[in-house]
Amino acid sequence: MRSHYCGQVTETLLDQDVTLCGWAHRRRDHGGVIFVDLRDREGLVQVVIDPDVPDAFASAERVRNEYVLRVIGRVRRRPEGTENPNLPTGAIEVLARELEIVNRAEPLPFQLDDDDTSEEVRLRYRYLDLRRPAMQERLRLRARVIGALRRLLEERGFLDIETPMLTKATPEGARDYLVPSRTHPGSFFALPQSPQLFKQLLMMAGFDRYYQVVRCFRDEDLRADRQPEFTQLDIETSFLDEQGITDLMEDVIRRMFAEVLAVELPNPFPRMPYETAIQRYGSDKPDLRIPLELTELSDLMAGVEFKVFANPANDPNGRVAALRVPDGGKLTRREIDVYTEFVGRHGAKGLAYIKVNDVAAGREGLQAPIVKFLPDEVLAKILTRTGAENGDLLFFGADSAKVVNDALGALRIRLGHDLGLVKGEWAPLWVVNFPMFEWDEHDQRWNALHHPFTAPRTDDPAEVQANPGRCLSRAYDMVLNGSEIGGGSVRIHRQEMQNMVFELLGIDAEEARAKFGFLLDALKFGCPPHGGLAFGLDRLVMLMAGVASIRDVMAFPKTQSAACLLTQAPAPVTETQLRDLNIRLRRTP
Incomplete structure (x- = not known):
């Protein structure tokens, strides 16, 4: 036509x-x-x-x-x-x-050039929203990104292989979406949270370079960068260690950015140990465009009488840290109150601060209620260690290490944007040397920081079992502008190590056999060393498009409550459909 x-x-x-x-x-x-x-x-x-x-x-x-x-x-x-x-x-x-x-067309429920239309209306009439040039350009960008990634991987010998959508429920850190089986009454499939086990099995089958653009599903609470169904670029390869895998994937991402956005990313990407990222930035996905950093003060506060600082400083799980804001002394008390409320949403009980008016004047040059509680020598060491200068503002966090990291890490990002401190457009980073396990105080058990198939940095199962809290994994995350866009690891390829990790995680032999028997069997028949990662395509395109939500780079996203306003899903089904599936619903109050 x-x-x-x-x-x-x-x-x-x-x-x-x-x-x-x-x-x-x-x-x-x-x-x-x-x-x-x-x-x-x-x-x-x-x-x-x-x-x-x-x-x-x-x-x-x-x-x-x-x-x-x-x-x-x-x-x-x-x-x-x-x-x-x-x-x-x-x-x-x-x-x-x-x-x-x-x-012909009837009058539209909203004007396509009206940028103030509510997201609820946009999602209800998504087919109209997608007519807007901005939305069309974002989806065109998405197509260019995926097309470039496919070509770049295939140039490097990767094969596009599909894995099942109807599979078995496995622990991946979130709730599964379950699908009842009509032909197996009382049994359920699960929609995949990732193709993790299938791609490992493909390595055991000899397909040493696999990739797939795959839909994944997680029944979890949503945020701006999460959806119940999302798309990832899933990758696995054999006979490469973590350096080889990350070098290869970094080259693919660098080439893709050059082709799609004409952007030259650094070569190589910087690498940072997990512990360093947490200590300096309060986050395992730091935005390196923001120059602000946390300064450790626990040792300085351990001997002070001011219990707000002394108690967490003397707690093995506590932390006291400062965040220096250059020229932050100009912030008003009202603005500081806004930031105090902000860190409260991240668990902090308050936000102590010191305005540095005159470094040379010592105590007399400092302005804050907490100054009177700290000895002169401690104040002097705080100024020296933080590198404070006249006109600066120091914010303090004192609580459990997790609360301090979460609160000051989030405050660092907020201040960076509010005060115009973001430098440069793109800041990629590899975060490496993650802990293998983390301790769950509530359940009194170890959890895998990534997933239970990640390999430790040692080949000795006894060494892992003897001190799981100090064990590092062979995991790595690719971070871009403060967002994790890809994560993966070298996998366990020996049955004895996999059994021991299951045991540490509280999965006994009977449960391991019931859930992962097919994997344990496969490990016995010549499993090669292998590893991989997955890129979150929605989040990657969101960053490249310069928008704040992955919903703006997806054709038909869900709402924050995992509902589709366009089709009104989820929706009730008929009694006949339920009867065919041998399901009876409880009456709702």
Whole structure:
């Protein structure tokens, strides 16, 4: 029905006939001549309808916004002074010879150029929201990213292999979406949280370089960068250690950024141990564009009488740290109160601070209620260690290490953006040397920090068992601008090590056999050393598009409550469907 997309009609087609299809973006009647901005996924072109072409003109008079049109006409240069330099098609226009109204449109529930439309309305009428040029460009970007990644991986010998959507429930750190089986009454499939075990089995089968763009599902509480169903680029390879895997994946991401955004990322990406990231930035995914850092003060506070600092300083699980804000002394008390409320949402009971008016004046040059509780020598060491200068502000965190890290880590990001401290556009980073396990105080048990198939940095199971709290894993995360965009590890490839890790995690032999018997069996039959990672494509494209939510780079996302406003899912099903599945619902109060 068409010869060209609207956005492709440029000066190269001058004096040529074109046939275009699209939506009426805007119609203007200028004293007898009608102009229609015709829009499709590639862009916008101006169509001119002259009264000298009566049939086309009569049709144009009936056109309203979002009518679907087909136009046949000749490309000509716009009159001098009417060009639009903001459009690729801005130097030309199409003089219509024919104009067909293919379909009419009722008045829209919102205007496509209204940026203040609520997200609820946008999701309810998502097919209209997706007509907006901004949304179309984001999905086009997404397609370019995925296309480039596929090609770059296949150039390096990776095979695209699909894994099952209906599988078995396994512990991955979140709740599974369960699917009842009609043919096996009382039994359930689970939608995959990731293809983790299947891709390991593919390594055991000899497909030493696998990838897949795969949909995954997690029934968990949502945030701006999470959805119940999401897309990841899943990768696994054999006979490479963590250095080889990360070098390979870093090269793929660097090449993709260069091709899609014309951005040159650093070569190589910096690497940072997990412990360093936590100590300096309060986070295992630090945004290195922000120069602020945490300073450890626990040793200085261990001997002070001020219990707000002394108690956590003397607690093995506590921490006292400071965050220096250059020139932060200009912050008002009202602004500091806002930040105090902010850290409270991350578990902090308060936010102590010191304004540094004059370093040379010692105590007299410091302004804050807490100054009177700290000895002169401690204050002097705080100023020296933090590198404080005149006009700076020091924020303090004193609590459990987790609360201090969460609160000051989040405050660091907030201040960086509020005060315009973000430097540079892109800051990639590998975080490495993660702990293998973390202790769960509530359940009094060890949990895997990544997942139970991650290999420790030692090959001796007895060494892991003897001191799990000090054991490091062969895991790695790729971080970009403070967001984890990819994570993975070298996997356990020996059955004895896998059995021992299951045991440490409280999974006894009977449970391990019931849940993972197929994996344990496969490990016995010549399993190669292997590892991989998965990139969160939604989050990666979100960062590349410069938007704040992954919902803005997904065609049909869910809400924060995991509902689809467009289709009204989830929804009740009939009694017949439930009976076929041998399911009876409890009555809801």
